[in-house]
Amino acid sequence: MSRPAKRVTVTGAAGQICYALLFRLAQGDVFGRDQPIILQLLDLPQAQAAVRGVVMELEDCAFPLLQDVVITDDPAVAFRDADAAFLVGSRPRSKGMERADLLLANAEIFKVQGKALNENAKRDAKVIVVGNPANTNAGILSAFAPDFPKANVTAMVRLDHNRALSLLAAKAGVPVSTVEKMIIWGNHSPTMLADWRYATSGGQSLSAMVNDEAWYRETFIPKVGQRGAAIIEARGASSAASAANAAIDHMHDWVQGSNGGWVSMAIPSDGSYGIPEGIIAGVPVICADGEYQRVTGLEIDAFSAEKIAVTVNELQSEISAALGK
Numbered sequence: 039m040s041r042p043a044k045r046v047t048v049t050g051a052a053g054q055i056c057y058a059l060l061f062r063l064a065q066g067d068v069f070g071r072d073q074p075i076i077l078q079l080l081d082l083p084q085a086q087a088a089v090r091g092v093v094m095e096l097e098d099c100a101f102p103l104l105q106d107v108v109i110t111d112d113p114a115v116a117f118r119d120a121d122a123a124f125l126v127g128s129r130p131r132s133k134g135m136e137r138a139d140l141l142l143a144n145a146e147i148f149k150v151q152g153k154a155l156n157e158n159a160k161r162d163a164k165v166i167v168v169g170n171p172a173n174t175n176a177g178i179l180s181a182f183a184p185d186f187p188k189a190n191v192t193a194m195v196r197l198d199h200n201r202a203l204s205l206l207a208a209k210a211g212v213p214v215s216t217v218e219k220m221i222i223w224g225n226h227s228p229t230m231l232a233d234w235r236y237a238t239s240g241g242q243s244l245s246a247m248v249n250d251e252a253w254y255r256e257t258f259i260p261k262v263g264q265r266g267a268a269i270i271e272a273r274g275a276s277s278a279a280s281a282a283n284a285a286i287d288h289m290h291d292w293v294q295g296s297n298g299g300w301v302s303m304a305i306p307s308d309g310s311y312g313i314p315e316g317i318i319a320g321v322p323v324i325c326a327d328g329e330y331q332r333v334t335g336l337e338i339d340a341f342s343a344e345k346i347a348v349t350v351n352e353l354q355s356e357i358s359a360a361l362g363k
């Protein structure tokens with residue numbers, strides 16, 4: 039007998055990222071090839087026709103696991119009984135808009151969606167925020183969902199993690215599939231720290247293999263941090279397929295486990311690693327049995343501590359600006 043379907047909320051459904059994400063969700067790439075799903079798609083009223091077009095394409099794939107699709111501009115409908123939620127839709131920066139205005143505009147969106155999550159989703163729903171500024175939006179969402187478990191609201195730094203894996207594998211001349219124990223600390227912004235100190239390939243330390251601290255500090259870290267901007271420059275649009283892929287990886291591992299491997303997720307801090315409690319910041323985790331566990335007890339050297347402080351300070355000032363403080 040087939041399992042009951044999982045209800046998956048996806049916001050920003052008419053956008054670029056969702057044009058890749060929805061098809062992979064319907065294919066079973068997150069919940070498994072034996073798990074039916076119902077997609078609950080939210081977008082703005084003016085984007086409803088475009089969402090209907092995407093849904094026509096989903097129908098034309100005849101995905102066996104896709105049991106139903108709900109299209110709505112009402113957050114309460116989109117979050118109803120949700121088992122998982124991908125919050126992709128957000129307000130892009132328009133001409134002449136200051137960063138503070140952008141933060142405020144997004145805070146409004148995530149306040150409304152926080153309330154809808156609080157009132158409608160299952161209490162064990164897993165939430166990933168992708169829409170930028172992702173960590174801060176997740177913080178606002180969680181603040182406006184007081185009855186929803188804080189631990190289940192996460193933000194995406196997995197794209198940065200995957201970028202770091204590829205860049206380091208290429209530098210060391212090892213297959214990307216062999217690279218383990220990469221870490222992204224902090225905010226999904228150029229201030230993040232891509233930390234290679236624990237990374238290994240086939241059990242060998244990659245920092246020892248590459249043996250070039252100047253490359254690490256002056257090329258690797260900035261390149262991972264600025265990869266999003268480099269893609270916008272080259273493509274004339276922000277990363278979409280790779281962002282969807284990272285969202286799939288994040289939720290897949292959370293639901294199905296990371297097989298003992300370290301992955302980076304932005305989760306509410308427990309106060310460790312110099313990150314104040316409650317701040318939603320990238321840290322290394324291991325996922326098993328539908329839960330993530332922070333990797334604990336890692337040594338933080340002076341260089342890393344300084345970098346983590348910068349990205350955490352940025353996050354704190356973003357949250358204050360988003361709350362209009």
Ligand SMILES: NC(=O)C1=CN([C@@H]2O[C@H](COP(=O)(O)OP(=O)(O)OC[C@H]3O[C@@H](n4cnc5c(N)ncnc54)[C@H](O)[C@@H]3O)[C@@H](O)[C@H]2O)C=CC1
Pocket residue numbers: 049050051052053054055056080081082085126127128129130147167168169170171172194195196197198226276277278281
């Ligand atoms: N965390 C990460 O690593 C990454 C985050 N992003 C961010 O993801 C977001 C989406 O990117 P794209 O799909 O390329 O953008 P897009 O502009 O193509 O699509 C955004 C969609 O969100 C919708 N939307 C806007 N406000 C909404 C609301 N209140 N409720 C529901 N839907 C709403 C828009 O109508 C549009 O269909 C952007 O904020 C982008 O910066 C992009 C790449 C990586």
Ligand SMILES: O=C([O-])CC(=O)C(=O)O
Pocket residue numbers: 170197265266267269276277
């Ligand atoms: O900068 C952007 O808007 C897109 C983004 O987050 C990324 O590619 O990392």
